[in-house]
Amino acid sequence: MKERLEKSLDQVAGDDRRLNMLLKAGRLFEELDRAVQPALPESARGMIQVACIEDDCLVLAAASPAWASRARLLAETLLAEANRHLPDPLKRTRVIVAERLPGATNRP
Numbered sequence: 001m002k003e004r005l006e007k008s009l010d011q012v013a014g015d016d017r018r019l020n021m022l023l024k025a026g027r028l029f030e031e032l033d034r035a036v037q038p039a040l041p042e043s044a045r046g047m048i049q050v051a052c053i054e055d056d057c058l059v060l061a062a063a064s065p066a067w068a069s070r071a072r073l074l075a076e077t078l079l080a081e082a083n084r085h086l087p088d089p090l091k092r093t094r095v096i097v098a099e100r101l102p103g104a105t106n107r108p
Helices: 009-013 017-039 065-083
Strands: 048-054 057-062 092-097
Touching: 017 048, 017 065, 048 065, 057 065, 065 092
Parallel strands: 057 092
Antiparallel strands: 048 057
């Protein structure tokens, strides 16, 4: 049987401009999340993450409604930390619940 080689995301995207733009945006949000995580209390790391940026809004994802409440309490700190890494400052935050965050254990 012939062994199948896995392709990288970049190989799959090929010349598809839209898919490449989405991949680039995803990577930028991951980088921003890595920069923001140290500003969180250790117990909240991974349970609260950067989801995306919409206009002038930093969207934070929380692993549960309980973590969303904590994210709202930490929102100003996280916004300030995110703005340290962005060329154009964001002005507000929004918190969403995303129960399947990568790396989250969903502990309250």
